[in-house]
Amino acid sequence: AQSVTQLGSHVSVSEGALVLLRCNYSSSVPPYLFWYVQYPNQGLQLLLKYTSAATLVKGINGFEAEFKKSETSFHLTKPSAHMSDAAEYFCAVSPTPMKTSYDKVIFGPGTSLSVIP
Amino acid sequence: ETGVTQTPRHLVMGMTNKKSLKCEQHLGHNAMYWYKQSAKKPLELMFVYSLEERVENNSVPSRFSPECPNSSHLFLHLHTLQPEDSALYLCASSQDRGTGANVLTFGAGSRLTVL
Numbered sequence: 001a002q003s004v005t006q007l008g009s010h011v012s013v014s015e016g017a018l019v020l021l022r023c024n025y026s027s028s029v030p031p032y033l034f035w036y037v038q039y040p041n042q043g044l045q046l047l048l049k050y051t052s053a054a055t056l057v058k059g060i061n062g063f064e065a066e067f068k069k070s071e072t073s074f075h076l077t078k079p080s081a082h083m084s085d086a087a088e089y090f091c092a093v094s095p096t097p098m099k100t101s102y103d104k105v106i107f108g109p110g111t112s113l114s115v116i117p
Numbered sequence: 118e119t120g121v122t123q124t125p126r127h128l129v130m131g132m133t134n135k136k137s138l139k140c141e142q143h144l145g146h147n148a149m150y151w152y153k154q155s156a157k158k159p160l161e162l163m164f165v166y167s168l169e170e171r172v173e174n175n176s177v178p179s180r181f182s183p184e185c186p187n188s189s190h191l192f193l194h195l196h197t198l199q200p201e202d203s204a205l206y207l208c209a210s211s212q213d214r215g216t217g218a219n220v221l222t223f224g225a226g227s228r229l230t231v232l
Contacts, residue, residue, distance in 0.1 A: 032218040043121070043207055043223030044160075051218045090160070094219050104173070105219055107160040 002027045004093050004108035012114040019063075019078040021111050023091030026072065033074040034092040034105070035065055044090060050074060061085070086115045120144065123208050123224035131232050132198060138227045140191040140208030147213050149191040150221065151183060154205040166191060167213065198231045205229075 007022040025031060032051050036044040048059025055067045061084075065076045074091060091108040121142045130136050142149065151163040165173035166185040180202075182194040191208055205228050209221040 034218070034220070036221075036223075041225070043123075043209075043225045044221070045223070046220055049218050049220060104162060104165075105221060109157075109159045 002031060002093050002095065002106050004091050004106055006089075006091050006108040006111050008111055009109065010112045010114070012116060013081045014116045015083055016080050019076070019081045019085065019113065021076040021089050021091075021113065023065075023074045023076065023108060024072055025074065025091075025093045027093065027095070029095075030067075030069055031093045031095055033065075033067060034094075035059065035063070035074075035076050036090045036092060036107075038088040038090065038110075040087070047076070047089075081113075081115045083115050083117065086113055088112050121208055121210055121222050121224035123206075123227050125227060126225065127228045127230075129230045129232065130195070130198065132200075134198075135194070135196040137195065138193040138206055138208075138229075140193075140224055142189055142191075142208075142210040142222070142224075144210060144222060145212070146210035146222070147188055148211045149185060149188075150209040150211075151191065151193055152207040152209060152223075154207055154226070156204075160207070164193075195229070198229075200231050203229055203231045 003026045005024050034049045035047040037047050038044045048057045050057050050067045058064045063078045088110045090110045092105050094105045124139045148167045153161040163177045164183040169185050180197050184192040205226045207226045208224040211221050
């Protein structure tokens with residue numbers, strides 16, 4: 001069965017510093033991978049997705065993630081943190097190829113990002 | 118309105134009450150989902166509807182009853198809940214394109230407190 005782990009339930013960075021949020025997956029074949037962000041009192045919003053095209057994926061708000069098959073990782077980075085980046089970040093995986101029209105998306109436990117002024 | 122809308126945003130109910138959560142999507146998607154988000158626990162998939170037919174029920178207690186009258190609306194009927202059911206309930210939708218990744222669009226959630 002597929003699963004997702006996120007190292008560090010809470011990460012703090014200074015404003016302007018590099019953001020690195022870690023995600024590792026377990027899957028017999030390279031899956032589809034996603035990062036979602038949840039701002040306070042809101043639902044989840046898609047940041048970016050990997051679907052077997054380029055291994056370096058660019059998303060919204062200056063975030064990007066790199067798929068590394070050898071490490072089964074899909075870490076999220078942003079060169080310079082902004083106060084508005086403070087939120088909960090979820091890594092997620094779904095199987096490929098899709099077996100059904102609603103293939104299950106498995107979410108990691110989430111990492112809470114704090115940005116210190 | 119655009120996107121996925123959930124009402125009410127906040128709900129407080131007693132253990133003997135009956136209430137319903139409503140979700141409406143304005144995206145033309147053909148699949149809808151209920152997720153439960155509890156503190157310090159991963160997102161839990163509760164129900165999935167594809168083309169208005171329930172296709173997944175992840176061992177959810179019968180005190181939660183979903184209803185999908187059409188492809189744009191999804192309800193979660195609640196009765197005789199327990200305090201441990203207090204959580205954020207998220208609705209999501211997606212579009213089946215036959216290929217490609219299943220990208221979910223979420224509503225803002227309904228915060229449920231059971232007293």
